[in-house]
Structures are given as structure tokens and as C-alpha cells.
Amino acid sequence: MTVKITIDCMGGDHGPAVTVPAAVNFVRSHPDAHLMLVGIEQAIRAQLKKCKALDESRLSVVPASEIVAMDDPVEVALRKKKDSSMRVALNLVKDGEAQTCISAGNTGALMAVSRYVLKTLAGIERPAIAFAMPSQKGYTTVLDLGANVDCEPEHLLQFAEMGHALVSAIEGRERPTIGLLNIGEEVIKGNETIKRAGELLRASTLNFYGNVEGNDIYKGTTDVVVCDGFVGNVALKTSEGLAKMLADIIKEEFSRNFASKLMALVALPVLKRFKKRVDPAQYNGAALLGLRGLVIKSHGSAEAFGFEWAIKRGYDAVKNGVLERLVRAMEENAPAAREAEANAPAADASAAADQSIQQAASPPASSPASSPNSQPNPPDESGTALHSKA
Numbered sequence: 001m002t003v004k005i006t007i008d009c010m011g012g013d014h015g016p017a018v019t020v021p022a023a024v025n026f027v028r029s030h031p032d033a034h035l036m037l038v039g040i041e042q043a044i045r046a047q048l049k050k051c052k053a054l055d056e057s058r059l060s061v062v063p064a065s066e067i068v069a070m071d072d073p074v075e076v077a078l079r080k081k082k083d084s085s086m087r088v089a090l091n092l093v094k095d096g097e098a099q100t101c102i103s104a105g106n107t108g109a110l111m112a113v114s115r116y117v118l119k120t121l122a123g124i125e126r127p128a129i130a131f132a133m134p135s136q137k138g139y140t141t142v143l144d145l146g147a148n149v150d151c152e153p154e155h156l157l158q159f160a161e162m163g164h165a166l167v168s169a170i171e172g173r174e175r176p177t178i179g180l181l182n183i184g185e186e187v188i189k190g191n192e193t194i195k196r197a198g199e200l201l202r203a204s205t206l207n208f209y210g211n212v213e214g215n216d217i218y219k220g221t222t223d224v225v226v227c228d229g230f231v232g233n234v235a236l237k238t239s240e241g242l243a244k245m246l247a248d249i250i251k252e253e254f255s256r257n258f259a260s261k262l263m264a265l266v267a268l269p270v271l272k273r274f275k276k277r278v279d280p281a282q283y284n285g286a287a288l289l290g291l292r293g294l295v296i297k298s299h300g301s302a303e304a305f306g307f308e309w310a311i312k313r314g315y316d317a318v319k320n321g322v323l324e325r326l327v328r329a330m331e332e333n334a335p336a337a338r339e340a341e342a343n344a345p346a347a348d349a350s351a352a353a354d355q356s357i358q359q360a361a362s363p364p365a366s367s368p369a370s371s372p373n374s375q376p377n378p379p380d381e382s383g384t385a386l387h388s389k390a
Contacts, residue, residue: 002034003318005311006089006098009039010067011105012300012307016040019104020047022307026315027058033315036098038062039085064088068109070300077109078116086110090117093293100294100314102285104307110297111147111288118293121327126151127290128159129229129297130166132283133239137220141167142181144226145286146233153196156180156226157204162289163224164206165326170316171223179212179222181231186211197226243278285310287317294323 009019016039023035037044041063048054048061064085068077077084086105092098094117103110107129115127130143143159144151151159160178167176180198182190187198189211201208209222214235217225227235250271254264264271276282284306288295294317298310317323 002032003030003100003315004034004036004098005314005318006036006038006062006092006101007311008086008089008101008103008105009037009044010064010085011103011110012298012302013070013104014301014303015067016043016047018302018304018307020044021051022304022311023059024048024051024053024056025304026308026311027056030315034058034060035311036060036062036089036092038064038089038092040064040067062088062092068105068113070106072106072109074108074112077106078112084113087113087117090114090293090295093295094118099318100296102296102298102307102311102314104298104300104302104310106300107146107297110295114288114291114293114295118291118295120290121292123331124158124162124290126155126158127288128162129232129286130163130289131236131286133217133236134278134283135218135220139283140217140220140225141223142217142225142227142232142235143289144229144232145236146229147288148229150230151193151228153193153200156193156197156228157200158290160201160204160206160208160224160226161329162326163226165329166287166289166317166322167223168329169320169322169325172320173223175207176223177209177221178206179209179216179225181217181225181227181235182211182213184211184213193228201226247275281306282309285313287313287322289326292323294318 007019007023009016009023012018020037023037027033027035035058037059041061044061045054048056048059053059064083064087066081066084068081068084068086072081077086081087086103086109089098089101089103090113093101101114111127111129120127126148128144129147130141131145132139132141141163143163148155160180164176164178167173178201180194180201182194184190187195187210190198194211198211212221212225216222217235254260254267281302284299284302286297288297294314296310296314296317298307302310
């Protein structure tokens with residue numbers, strides 16, 4: 001089977017200077033791949049000429065007259081740039097001419113245009129960005145990493161289902177473990193959204209491990225970690241900053257004096273293995289899950305080596321039937337989710353009744369008017385963040 005992939009060649013910080021060489025290297029090492037290079041034709045062909053790949057039969061150029069800039073508002077990308085390389089590449093997936101799209105472009109624009117062009121799968125309200133973060137056991141798939149800032153419990157359940165489908169398809173694990181990112185492992189911890197999401201996950205057919213903390217991502221405690229996009233994006237950017245800081249500190253210390261430089265030579269094999277193990281380039285490529293088509297988001301600043309890894313992630317997703325597995329996962333878990341949701345009101349009513357009985361049985365310490373904690377929350381303050389909808 002030939003895997004057909006569209007490349008948004010104009011996206012990212014470097015455009016064709018990175019995307020085209022990466023595509024050339026990838027297609028030369030994967031004889032069953034056909035790549036469609038979308039963008040400004042003259043710029044793409046200039047890079048193909050540099051790579052001596054003008055005559056490569058498994059690389060085709062698809063013209064697009066516009067470019068979505070990294071700082072373009074979503075509205076501009078969606079409504080005004082209808083012939084952008086990003087949109088044309090996604091249309092090829094929609095029309096069945098390609099099986100996946102790879103882009104290093106504006107994340108917000110890519111999510112919005114992907115959702116508009118491809119639509120979401122049945123049972124998915126919001127697509128999510130899933131990314132493989134390195135851990136002591138290999139890597140941990142984390143989602144969402146920025147597509148959805150405010151989430152309801154049902155959305156977190158859907159993220160778990162999508163993460164389950166992705167990991168089971170790519171790694172061949174029939175029942176990958178799912179963790180819910182929280183401020184503690186105990187069931188009673190977290191805000192109401194997290195607590196309710198935990199209930200839905202426990203009622204589902206997923207292999208739910210329970211609550212996990214931030215350090216569990218790097219321990220590899222679970223195969224998948226679920227969180228809302230705000231928390232996930234902060235965790236990702238913090239991790240990237242920490243990794244860069246540690247690399248800079250190690251380099252600085254080994255360059256401090258002659259003795260340190262000598263020790264660096266002795267430790268060079270270990271340092272190279274360490275760099276290879278945590279190199280962010282080989283983890284490049286986040287999947288936009290929940291769409292009626294496969295979309296892979298590359299880091300905007302990725303070099304050719306990193307962008308080639310993003311292409312590989314799209315290729316592997318197609319070969320392993322991620323989209324088909326995702327559809328099946330939604331069908332398997334939807335009945336359990338609906339049952340858990342249906343039982344929620346009764347459970348809440350029972351808890352409220354128990355609380356009322358306890359309050360009636362216990363004499364109040366002071367009158368409501370005199371108690372400083374009895375006043376209702378002012379409008380638009382406490383609680384709004386937990387229940388807001390994007």
C-alpha cells in the first residue's frame with residue numbers, strides 16, 4: 001500500500017528550506033511513500049533542485065498561492081486565505097487524495113482550518129493535540145497540549161479515548177494505561193472537573209490507572225496522561241525550558257577549564273547517548289486527534305531532521321490504522337460514558353440529601369449572618385474558571 005502524505009511546505013519558521021529537504025530524505029528511505037509538496041511552486045522546485053530531486057517520481061508539487069504566517073490570526077487563515085498551502089494540503093486529505101497532512105504552521109490556524117475542512121469524528125466534541133514526551137520507560141503520550149484551554153469532564157474522557165487509540169495503534173499495546181493529571185493521586189483531590197472526569201474514566205472500558213502527578217509523566221507511570229490544554233501546554237513549555245537549561249549547564253560546566261574539557265572528552269560517548277535519548281527533534285510531531293483525517297503538527301522551529309520525524313509520525317499513524325482504531329475506541333466506550341453521565345444526577349442528589357441531613361442534625365455554631373464564611377461568592381469570581389466553556 002502506498003502511503004500518500006501532504007506536506008504544508010510553507011509553514012513553520014523556515015518554510016521550504018526545511019520542509020523540502022526533510023521530505024526528500026524521507027521519501028528516499030521509504031519506498032512505499034508518496035509525498036505531495038504544497039506551496040509556492042517556484043520556491044519548492046528551487047529546493048528540490050538543491051536536493052537533486054527534481055525527477056523524483058514519488059514527490060509531486062501542488063501549487064498554492066498563499067501562506068499562513070506564524071502570527072496570522074485564526075480568522076485570517078480561515079476566512080481570507082482560502083488558497084493557503086495549509087488549506088490546500090488539508091483539502092487533499094478531505095478529498096481522499098492523501099491520508100495525512102504534515103504542517104509546521106501556526107498551531108491555532110492549523111487546528112481551526114483542520115476542524116473546518118475535515119470536521120470532527122462522531123462522539124468527539126473537541127480535537128486535541130497529543131505529543132510523546134520522553135520518560136524513563138520510553139515516552140509518555142500527553143494530551144491535550146493547547147487546543148482546548150477550558151474543558152468539561154466529558155472532553156477529558158474523549159481525550160483519554162483518543163490517546164488510547166493512538167498508543168494502541170502505534171505501539172501495539174492492546175490496553176494502554178491512562179492517567180488523569182492532577183495535584184495528587186487521591187480521588188478526593190482536584191477541582192470538580194477533574195473529580196467528575198475521574199468518575200467517567202472509572203466507568204469507561206479504558207484501562208484507567210487513576211490520578212497521576214506531573215513527575216509521573218517522566219517516570220512513565222502510565223502510557224497516556226490526560227489534561228486540559230492550559231495545563232498541558234504549560235507542562236510542555238516548562239519541560240522544554242528545563243531541558244534547554246540542563247543542556248546549557250552541562251555544556252558550561254564541561255567548558256569551564258582545561259581539566260573540565262579533558263573530562264568532557266572522556267565522557268563524550270555518554271554525553272552523545274544522553275543527547276540522543278532526550279533530543280527533542282526525535283519526539284517532534286504532535287497528532288491532532290479527533291478529526292476525520294490525520295493531521296500532524298511539527299514544531300515551528302524544527303530543522304530538517306526534526307521535521308522528518310514529524311513526517312514519520314504521520315506515516316506510522318497511517319500504516320497502523322490510527323484513524324480506524326480511534327473510531328472503534330469511541331464506539332466501544334460511548335455506551336459506558338453515557339451510562340455514567342446518566343447516573344450522575346442521582347448521585348449528586350443523594351450526596352446533597354446526605355449533606356442536608358447532617359446539617360440538620362448538627363446545631364449551628366453561629367448564625368449565618370454572623371459567620372464570615374457564609375456569604376455567597378461575589379458574581380464572576382470564585383468558581384467561574386472551573387465551569388467556563390470555551
